[in-house]
Amino acid sequence: MLSSTESRFAVDAVCEAALVARRVQSELVTEALTKGDKSPVTVGDFAAQAIVARRLAESGMTVPLVGEESAADLRCESGAATLEQVTHFVRTIFPTATPAEVCDWIDCGAREPGDEYWTLDPIDGTKGFLRGDQYAVALALVQGGRVMVGALGCPELEKACEPNRGGVGTVLCAVRDGGAYWRDLDVSGCSPSCAWRRLQVSGVTDPAGTRMLRSVEKGHTNLGAIDHLANAMGVTAEPVGMDSQAKYAVLAAGGGEMLVRLLSEDRPNYREMVWDQAAGSIVIEEAGGRVTDLDGKPLDFAKGRTLAANRGVLATNGHLHDAALAALREIGA
């Protein structure tokens, strides 16, 4: 099942980082810095990237890491206080870590994607994290432009199959041609639910019965066009807003049939980042679903840090994919 070196590494790393992120969320939820693209980054994002990068270096795997965050802003004087906070949380895992080491570990993620790479979103859904909603630690191994292993740590997802908050959180892992599985995130008490359970997408085939999942942030998608799409498909249920790749987990577990990332009106030329899609897409595919861009093309992870050859993302339980692509064409999305 999930016995390869790579899948065991991915699960252990996302669990460790997700539990630290959860600790940051309970003790210190605040926007630490604003990045060049005006997006927020928190102590949790930096700490999670430092921890996963350090674990990868220790693992002996020589595959480069492509991570979302960089330590450049922590290395300046204005970032010193944030760096101190980040170091405090990294020391809960690596007690002797120094601020300089923490910066170096974070910057291990600055590598360019080649034929083989790990890609990390240390906190996907940072805006959800700041609001106290869903977020995920997402880690995936890409080879030859295809995702081969993916793991998602979702501290606020109670069960994979429902979009509800709470509980001990959820971890998911998928291996190409090996299936997708989930279990509780925090198994420190190791109850019976620390066993892996197979993920299977929903069997719904009638487009009218589609439960749609979408971003909460209107700047990350196009809410008006999602409503048009729902009308074109005859969907009756209101789309459910959820931050992060936690919504990919819900789709993979059969708690929804479709998720769509439409291009926002203010950034129509936006291209998805590899770490925002890699882990979530293999989890859905290995649960029996289908993932393409808005034109029906497969996601191509061999084009650098972005999915430069793809426009947006459409993921479904497979049964509804062609109907969704037809509706996307009909509304001109």
Ligand SMILES: Nc1ncnc2c1ncn2[C@@H]1O[C@H](COP(=O)(O)O)[C@@H](OP(=O)(O)O)[C@H]1O
């Ligand atoms: N204009 C845009 N269109 C689509 N996605 C965007 C975007 N601006 C930022 N994002 C991405 O949307 C991700 C969150 O997705 P969602 O809205 O589904 O939670 C962010 O990940 P981070 O939170 O890791 O930065 C960010 O990379």
Ligand SMILES: [Mg+2]
């Ligand atoms: Mg971000």
Ligand SMILES: [Mg+2]
């Ligand atoms: Mg992200």
Ligand SMILES: [Mg+2]
């Ligand atoms: Mg992120």
